[in-house]
Amino acid sequence: MGKLLAAFIFIVSLSLPPSITAAEVQWIDLSVAGGDSVRAAFGAVEGERGPAVIFNHGTGVRQFGHKGSVSNGNMDVTDYVKALNALGYTAIAPVRSHLKDSAYYERGGTVGSTADWIAVVENGMQVAKAARSFLAANANVDPARIAIMGFSEGGNVTLWSAVRQQGYRAVVLLAPATLQSAKKYALKEAATQGNLSSFDAPVFLGVGKNDHASIRKVVQRRLVPNLKKTRKVLIHRLDYPGGHDWFYKPRNDLLNDVGAFFSDYLR
16 A cells, blocks of 8 residues: 555656645644644645645544554554645644543543543644644645645544634545544534534545444434535545545545545635
């Protein structure tokens, strides 16, 4: 898979306009409201002032950190930053760690109180807001063209960020976690028609055909129908060839779809 991804990035990089160059991914300290800071993987596409994407990871990265996640065979957020750069977008992927020792998944279930999981989502929204401010202040970024994208827990955070922090140009949800333990921040609550009506950005939604039954249930019974009722632009594919962990890597099949979506609604 690594060789395929590298080949894809190389090919796409060749297609970028001559005035645009993807810089190396670097680690920065991102200031968050309240005086906290998080580490974030950041890759700038230098040249003309252009669009940018915030990528929000899942619980595994929050629980184990970047290096721990990679060694566990979970997600490497720099893979997504590099892939988005290759598509022509400046990208940032903050590595959240809030309540990593008290709110996490274990053996198919959640550990932690409702208050813990509420705090996890609220912190995630604050981190996303900080990432947006960082991008908006970057000389390579057009503040009016910032998208937000997330997987699993990060997909939940992404949707709530779109609901509470209007103005994102596009929204990408990859197998958004139901987070029933977060109660008022559960996916089914974000997916009410009232909440979805609070923002106008087009939405791309991707779920694996073998993903968690709970995710597929909320997505099919509430999220998709209510997105359609808001008359929002919705591009969705619910049959990617794998389960939840299929999204650990930015696979070509997914990048082709996300790239086409961004080309239409973020450029």
